[in-house]
Amino acid sequence: MKAVRFSRFGGPEVLELVDLPDPQPGPGEVRIAVRAAGVNASDWKKRQGLMDPELPQTLGYEAAGVVDALGEGVTDVAVGDRVFGFSGAGAAQAELAVLSFYAPVPRPLDFAGAAALPAALETARRALDQLGVVGGGTLLINGASGTIGSAAVQFAAARGARVIGTAGAGNHAYLRSLGAEPVAYGEGLADRVRVLAPEGVDLALDVAGSGVLPELIQLTGRPERVITIADFEGARKYGVVFSRGDSGRALHVLAEIGELIESGRFSPPAVTTYPLAEVAEAQRAVETGHVRGKIVLVVGPGE
Secondary structure, three states, X not given: OEEEEEOOOOOHHHOEXXXXXXXXXXXXXXXXXXEEEEOOXXXXXXXXXXXXXXXXXXXXXXXXXXXXXXXXXXXXXXXXXXXXXXXXXXXXXXXXXXXXXXXXXXXXXXXXXXXXXXXHHHHHHHHHHHHOXXXXXXXXXXXXXXXXXXXXXXXXHHOOOEEEEEOOHHHHHHHHHHOEEEEOOOOOHHHHHHHHXXXXXXXXXXXXXXXXXXXXXXXXXXXXXXXXXXXXXXXXXXOOEEOOHHHOOOOOXXXXXXXXXXXXXXXXXXXXXXXXXXXXXXXXXXXXXXXXXXXXXXXXXXX
């Protein structure tokens, strides 16, 4: 099968499409003929040697496609089913991928739309679960217009929370459409939030990692009421929890999202697609940080 791989660290030019042996599913896993695979910031960080030191490396943790092989004990799906989920091997940007966690593709979505979801959904749900977001409280989300932030907005709103979200002015209408009250990010953030919530907020989630943890602590009253997914050093400095996958993953969200989408309570992000062979261009776009929505690689035939 063809798969994305790099054998040295560097710019997008080190990415190659190479022939690798077909992967085989283990117990509880399924193999899919990949139709779409998500591209994330971790991809270019890995490529630059900022994460894992091993070489060579494959890429891709989220994908959607058609089941073509079942691991031992799998009874909840059949060959030919449309599923999306996570590749524990980090090798989803390929013609075939093994999914360790999966769920049926929600009916309103195509493969690209489904492949855009797993990482953002799991990260947002995990952070909200760790914060204990429930109805009746006010949640401030710093960086609310990206794929993770917008998912967190919608999950929190579905729980009945009041949501205030930071974003650039061009994204304020988008946040309102998701159920959040927008405020501009940058200097003076705390004052702008207090215009909407004079007594401060109950909880805060930092998605953007833009150095605002002191303001979030000020607005919530205590560092225990703040979680960040993007500012590791700041979390250590200010006593804030840094949410990461090894602290308990919210994989249940994959099976739950279909009902939210079908009922109109969750709007998936906009998707921009690139062919698998253009993975270098896709990573360049992600690395700029200016892409609205999610970038996805498409593989093989369409729907």
